[in-house]
Amino acid sequence: MITVSHLRKSYGSKEVLHDISFSVAKGEIFGIVGHSGAGKSTLLRCLNGLEPYQAGSVVVKGAEVGRLSGGDLRRLQKDLGMIFQNFNLMARKNVYDNVAFPLVLWGANAIHDRVMTLLDLVGLANKAKQRVTSLSGGQKQRVGIARALALNPEILLCDEATSALDPKTSSSILDLLADINKSLHLTIVMVTHQMEVVKRLCSSLLLLDGGQTVALGSTEDLFLHPTPAMQNFVSDEFTIIPGGVTIRLHFPRTIAKQSIITRMARTLDCDFSIVGGKLERYGDDVFGVLIITVPKENADRVQEYLDNNHIPYQILPSKENDA
Amino acid sequence: MPDFLTPLWTRFCDKFPEILEATLETLSMVCFSTLFSMLIGTLLAIWMIITNPIGLNPKPGVYRVLDFVVNLLRSFPFIILLIAIIPFTRFVVGTSIGSAAAIVPLTVAAAPLVARLIETCFLEVDRGVIEAARSFGASTWQIIVRVLLPEALPAIVLNVAVIAITLLGYSAMAGTVGGGGLGDLAVRYGYNRFQVDIMVYSVIILCIMVLCIQGICNFLYKVLR
Numbered sequence: 233m234i235t236v237s238h239l240r241k242s243y244g245s246k247e248v249l250h251d252i253s254f255s256v257a258k259g260e261i262f263g264i265v266g267h268s269g270a271g272k273s274t275l276l277r278c279l280n281g282l283e284p285y286q287a288g289s290v291v292v293k294g295a296e297v298g299r300l301s302g303g304d305l306r307r308l309q310k311d312l313g314m315i316f317q318n319f320n321l322m323a324r325k326n327v328y329d330n331v332a333f334p335l336v337l338w339g340a341n342a343i344h345d346r347v348m349t350l351l352d353l354v355g356l357a358n359k360a361k362q363r364v365t366s367l368s369g370g371q372k373q374r375v376g377i378a379r380a381l382a383l384n385p386e387i388l389l390c391d392e393a394t395s396a397l398d399p400k401t402s403s404s405i406l407d408l409l410a411d412i413n414k415s416l417h418l419t420i421v422m423v424t425h426q427m428e429v430v431k432r433l434c435s436s437l438l439l440l441d442g443g444q445t446v447a448l449g450s451t452e453d454l455f456l457h458p459t460p461a462m463q464n465f466v467s468d469e470f471t472i473i474p475g476g477v478t479i480r481l482h483f484p485r486t487i488a489k490q491s492i493i494t495r496m497a498r499t500l501d502c503d504f505s506i507v508g509g510k511l512e513r514y515g516d517d518v519f520g521v522l523i524i525t526v527p528k529e530n531a532d533r534v535q536e537y538l539d540n541n542h543i544p545y546q547i548l549p550s551k552e553n554d555a
Numbered sequence: 556m557p558d559f560l561t562p563l564w565t566r567f568c569d570k571f572p573e574i575l576e577a578t579l580e581t582l583s584m585v586c587f588s589t590l591f592s593m594l595i596g597t598l599l600a601i602w603m604i605i606t607n608p609i610g611l612n613p614k615p616g617v618y619r620v621l622d623f624v625v626n627l628l629r630s631f632p633f634i635i636l637l638i639a640i641i642p643f644t645r646f647v648v649g650t651s652i653g654s655a656a657a658i659v660p661l662t663v664a665a666a667p668l669v670a671r672l673i674e675t676c677f678l679e680v681d682r683g684v685i686e687a688a689r690s691f692g693a694s695t696w697q698i699i700v701r702v703l704l705p706e707a708l709p710a711i712v713l714n715v716a717v718i719a720i721t722l723l724g725y726s727a728m729a730g731t732v733g734g735g736g737l738g739d740l741a742v743r744y745g746y747n748r749f750q751v752d753i754m755v756y757s758v759i760i761l762c763i764m765v766l767c768i769q770g771i772c773n774f775l776y777k778v779l780r
Binding site: 280282305306307308309310312313314316318319320321322323324325333334336337338379380382383389 | 681683684686687688689690691692693694697701702705706708709779780
């Protein structure tokens with residue numbers, strides 16, 4: 233559906249994207265992740281021709297985006313819906329008119345039915361005649377989604393779609409996006425700096441830093457077996473206790489975590505303290521994460537035990553090493 | 556009525572037809588020059604927002620020329636412009652005297668100001684909304700007609716008041732060199748013939764016009780917003 237190879241983009245002499253390559257399959261939810269200024273949004277805008285690029289290729293639905301112009305480019309853009317962090321709705325228009333806008337531009341038929349179907353889909357049918365300025369952030373993003381879907385696109389581009397929303401609203405928007413992905417077989421490319429979003433929705437991801445690819449692969453692999461760059465990005469919020477070795481354990485649903493960890497203590501006859509633990513959602517799956525500290529002298533035996541039992545883990549850098 | 560007012564009242568009644576005529580002349584000068592300068596200025600502003608380096612289809616070279624011309628025309632003192640373009644005025648309306656002739660220099664003076672003000676209104680439109688329109692394949696003209704103009708409309712309406720009131724002031728100047736209107740009346744009677752009361756009437760009417768223009772535009776702004 234989307235193939236990007238060796239993409240380079242610069243503003244003047246400053247190169248903002250260096251040699252980016254990835255591809256997105258039909259029906260997939262693909263995440264482009266990174267800190268602010270990493271070039272994520274610029275990369276997204278290269279996909280639908282809002283930003284030109286200098287070298288490499290961006291092929292969307294079989295067409296090289298950089299070579300399209302005028303009507304051809306606009307017809308491609310029609311197939312690529314886009315939603316934005318700040319919603320970008322027309323403040324003077326009501327909900328209905330905002331959603332109808334793309335349809336009016338393209339002279340579509342049966343606009344009224346289409347708009348009402350879309351408003352039903354995003355749960356705003358009863359707000360059709362309200363001014364968008366009177367809506368909450370989550371409702372505005374729902375209008376944005378309805379508008380992006382108006383022209384029946386095959387691909388939906390999301391630029392930090394949930395970054396301006398509170399966690400609960402953000403969560404409902406993510407559910408909506410997941411529903412749309414399944415029910416409409418829509419390919420979604422999400423740009424975000426929120427790891428929660430990626431874990432929850434994306435099947436694969438591209439991690440960008442300073443315009444360079446630092447990680448690319450399936451979300452599960454990258455989170456369970458993180459490369460050092462990835463580890464930097466997903467650093468835990470737990471305070472690591474100095475002294476001893478801190479280990480981050482991952483438990484797929486199939487492993488009963490209670491017994492594993494207590495059995496380990498019994499088998500090895502060693503103590504450990506629990507630093508923290510949580511459940512994380514990766515797509516439809518739930519993983520347990522447990523962070524423990526073991527005394528230095530037992531670290532090797534614990535690692536050996538974990539290796540033998542095929543439990544994914546990482547040793548976290550301790551505070552002493554940092555200092 | 557107190558005795559001292561009687562002669563004033565008599566003279567007001569006496570001069571009423573002239574005052575009315577001057578009022579209508581001023582109104583027609585202001586209305587037509589506002590209309591024409593809005594049309595020409597808006598077209599210029601559209602051209603500028605397209606070619607602006609941060610515009611819809613940047614053409615920095617073209618923009619620099621437009622920008623320079625607008626600045627140049629705006630830097631002319633109106634009274635000089637009025638005289639300098641007399642040949643052009645003759646060419647357009649066939650004469651350089653009268654209210655109709657005054658509309659030409661008034662329009663020429665106001666159009667660049669309109670262009671600048673409306674360009675600013677366009678620049679104030681949320682860039683994100685424009686980007687959203689582009690993201691679903693709107694053409695440049697669709698963006699101008701369906702996004703920029705409607706979104707900027709309330710701000711444009713407020714600027715119409717600025718333009719119309721500026722033109723009301725200019726029209727008094729145009730009046731003194733043969734354009735007629737209230738400014739001309741005030742100068743002829745009040746200054747040249749020491750009939751201060753007639754000048755006061757003219758000024759009162761001008762004040763009322765300013766208040767009405769601003770009031771109407773403020774009202775429209777509230778409705779449109």
